[in-house]
Amino acid sequence: MSHPILNVEDVSKSYDGFKAISGLNFYLFKGELRTVIGPNGAGKSTFFDLITGRAKPDVGKIEFGDHDLTQLNEFQINRLGIGRKFQTPSVYSNHTVWENLLLSLSGTRGVFASLFFKLSSDQSDRIDELLKLIRLDDKRDWKAGALAHGEKQWLEIGMLLASDPEVLLIDEPAAGMTDEETHRTGELLLSLAGQHSLVVVEHDMTFVKQIAQDTAVTVLHQGSVLFEGKFDEVQANQKVREVYLGRGKHEP
Numbered sequence: 001m002s003h004p005i006l007n008v009e010d011v012s013k014s015y016d017g018f019k020a021i022s023g024l025n026f027y028l029f030k031g032e033l034r035t036v037i038g039p040n041g042a043g044k045s046t047f048f049d050l051i052t053g054r055a056k057p058d059v060g061k062i063e064f065g066d067h068d069l070t071q072l073n074e075f076q077i078n079r080l081g082i083g084r085k086f087q088t089p090s091v092y093s094n095h096t097v098w099e100n101l102l103l104s105l106s107g108t109r110g111v112f113a114s115l116f117f118k119l120s121s122d123q124s125d126r127i128d129e130l131l132k133l134i135r136l137d138d139k140r141d142w143k144a145g146a147l148a149h150g151e152k153q154w155l156e157i158g159m160l161l162a163s164d165p166e167v168l169l170i171d172e173p174a175a176g177m178t179d180e181e182t183h184r185t186g187e188l189l190l191s192l193a194g195q196h197s198l199v200v201v202e203h204d205m206t207f208v209k210q211i212a213q214d215t216a217v218t219v220l221h222q223g224s225v226l227f228e229g230k231f232d233e234v235q236a237n238q239k240v241r242e243v244y245l246g247r248g249k250h251e252p
């Protein structure tokens with residue numbers, strides 16, 4: 001395989017003496033869809049915080065291509081092509097689905113200016129393409145606030161894609177979704193792999209099984225990688241089973 005596009009090496013991060021991330025090594029390859037699982041408090045959110053510049057490591061390397069991400073701020077890292085989607089959808093509720101995508105496409109122009117500037121045919125085509133991809137074409141004129149929870153999540157993924165990031169970091173996309181919405185979300189993420197590189201943090205093991213068909217799953221525990229492998233190997237691994245033991249429905 002070629003060089004990883006994202007290199008995280010020997011990274012540690014403590015909060016008040018508590019090691020949230022501890023000697024973490026993680027490599028993401030171009031076009032890969034990587035799933036990250038781990039029990040509560042394993043360090044999954046902190047891991048995303050460190051990549052996106054929301055938090056800085058105490059030690060270790062985080063590189064994206066030739067860029068040393070530890071020296072850049074959140075805005076600069078986002079501009080380089082690393083987009084993050086938080087667990088809770090944040091869309092402009094009073095604007096339509098179409099307008100939400102337009103606002104994301106036009107970046108920093110500002111809400112008011114974005115809605116009144118003249119759209120190029122390329123931009124209009126891109127919005128149409130995104131609407132189809134997230135399957136909200138028939139709801140383009142709906143106010144985003146009127147969408148179902150799952151649809152809001154898809155809209156936000158569409159908004160993230162509008163800036164065409166190379167890497168997408170997606171936090172628990174299936175949380176709070178119906179089974180059908182969850183499955184459709186899996187299909188959407190699978191369709192993005194290849195063109196984008198994705199890291200998906202998730203708790204729902206049915207969903208993990210769906211998206212990690214042939215790809216690697218990383219298990220985080222106490223801030224470092226406990227195990228990495230195919231879904232079946234993760235499920236069969238004794239160390240992983242011990243960590244999840246007694247954790248009920250999230251058990252792998």
Ligand SMILES: Nc1ncnc2c1ncn2[C@@H]1O[C@H](COP(=O)(O)OP(=O)(O)OP(=O)(O)O)[C@@H](O)[C@H]1O
Nearest residue numbers: 015016019020038039040041042043044045046047
């Ligand atoms: N900003 C912070 N200040 C203090 N402690 C923090 C901070 N961020 C994370 N932590 C601590 O670091 C540990 C790892 O937290 P993190 O949120 O990264 O885990 P997680 O795997 O995302 O958990 P969950 O699945 O519950 O979201 C936790 O013990 C948490 O309390």
